[in-house]
Amino acid sequence: MNQDIFLIGKGQTPFGEHWDKSLKNLMDEAVTAAIDDAPINALDIDFIVVSNMLGERTNDQAHLGAMASSLLPHRPPAIRTEAACASGSVAVHTALSLLESGRAETILVVGVEKMTDVSTDEISSALMGAADSEKDIPSGLTFPGIFGLIANRYMHEYGLTKEQLNLVSARHHANGVSNPNAQFRSAIPAEKISESPNVADPLCLLDCSPVSDGAAAIILSNNHESPIRIAASQLSTDTLSITDRPSLTSFPATKDALDRALEEAEITRDDIAHLETHDCFSIAAVINLEDLGFANPGAGIQLYEADNPTPTINASGGLKACGHPVGATGVKQIVDLTKQLTTSNKRYALAHNFGGACATCAIHILENTDA
């Protein structure tokens, strides 16, 4: 970061099924909570970045920047960013560049998605917009299908068993029990994961993050301080279709974004105390830990076999237990890591958020300057 930018406010709705609330209602709830949490009033916000993936298709609503702007009395300039399930962290990256550019001093970032109003078929089809419509959709692939292929290949290459893989969702569900905003707050033993319906072999329903509604908001500023400073923000891009990749068992965009983020923050991987990683499917969490360098290739599962891994992994419950309203997830990860750093009084936390099969990867590093 070429200047000090602080996270001065945060808020979110519970994630889950909100049939009684519109996109605007969800944004309003998260935005109000973030402003209440910040040492400013609404009029100090001079720009808004909204993240959302599916509104045009599932809610008949594009142009969410202007809708969010109308929530504030002075209607500051506002835009929307999108990069599939990485939309939230891409919005944060955009907000940071606006602050660094001198075009704004205090920016509201709000991520929102409302997915449960449409059928499972429709939401599955809409989510395939994150993949390559020319290559992946004609083949009949869905995202569970893509990650089922990835899981099969990973098991073939590294000998991972389904019993081992079950530990991922079990851990995330255990972590979600204590998160009041999580969609699912029930502990689920590892052996029950395989008993859930098969979705895309070897992945069962409980290997998959759910369809969710929700919003999360943060306020970033370079003229108001707080203990939480943004230490790095990096994006990386890979091929949209997995059919163009040399390997199914590693996501190079994660490695690239990580290397640049650690360099930007001037820290090493060992300095990270808390990690929120993009566990859209259980196998993704395993691969992510390897690409992030917290485990060797094939050994990611060991961090789920250990009782108290370092860093902590998805202490919020991750996408699996918290829910995954796709436009909100990247923002929510940063909300949760801020809480974790404040509670633990540790210094660094890392948010890893991706879109599609990691065709867009975003990494943010937060620093607790009080630690």
Added chain:
Amino acid sequence: MNQDIFLIGKGQTPFGEHWDKSLKNLMDEAVTAAIDDAPINALDIDFIVVSNMLGERTNDQAHLGAMASSLLPHRPPAIRTEAACASGSVAVHTALSLLESGRAETILVVGVEKMTDVSTDEISSALMGAADSEKDIPSGLTFPGIFGLIANRYMHEYGLTKEQLNLVSARHHANGVSNPNAQFRSAIPAEKISESPNVADPLCLLDCSPVSDGAAAIILSNNHESPIRIAASQLSTDTLSITDRPSLTSFPATKDALDRALEEAEITRDDIAHLETHDCFSIAAVINLEDLGFANPGAGIQLYEADNPTPTINASGGLKACGHPVGATGVKQIVDLTKQLTTSNKRYALAHNFGGACATCAIHILENTDA
């Protein structure tokens, strides 16, 4: 602008019906043209901003940043921005802030839309995503309907006749004749405008910009120079629904963005030699000229009654004759103004692009440093 940023390359596809080309094909064509036009090679591009409004809904394709990135051999980081029909200029604003932030040195902006693959009903419904889904859609409004109401009110307040209003589309069609990339290159006499089918009284078909496919791209850089410098970039936001506005006959977001843009460029309105303004409907062009201060309220039509107005207005043909692939339009305006400045050797040009009923307004000022 807090630093010198230059437009070093530009390109576009012809706008029109491209049933044989995908979103990716259209982007590729515009991007290749822009790179060929620039004193760089593709590897110099270190970030991409894509603008698109409807891909998720009409083309089953979100995540267009990653798709655009795959067009270049080194796949630079890429995001998508959206603000309805202002998506293109919002992408330019985002790219400029990324350059000013120091996070990039040479950015490709590519706007794309492919609207003709779906039915008229479907595209009309999709475009209503630019309005307020809670207030405008339930009332049965369409955008022709919204601007029909605006035209009726304007005629009531100022006595504008339909015969006068016809001059707007006639002028834009006349201008489009010499633009090889325009969707329509036929001169249409003013009296023929009213003979086209009535769409939303008093607006006829030829008062409305068409449904179009196309892409436009520019390359912006702070480490390569060209004669065309970006002098200002400003956004402003208004209520999403026109039902929340005090007046139907003026768009305050235009005035606000203009005031800030003129201040940023350190020029006055009189310095502007060429204007491209957002004539999604004929009445919008009239109102825009008033909000931009080139005419008094009620007198915008006088600039169409004059033979050679200053500044030149939509010399490209505007949205009416060029076509309006919504995500591409804001970028295309800047492509055309660059050509106009280079040809005329005048110094300043202004692009005025809006989304919805001017719920998002973006203004860019270009400076020809050779003039």
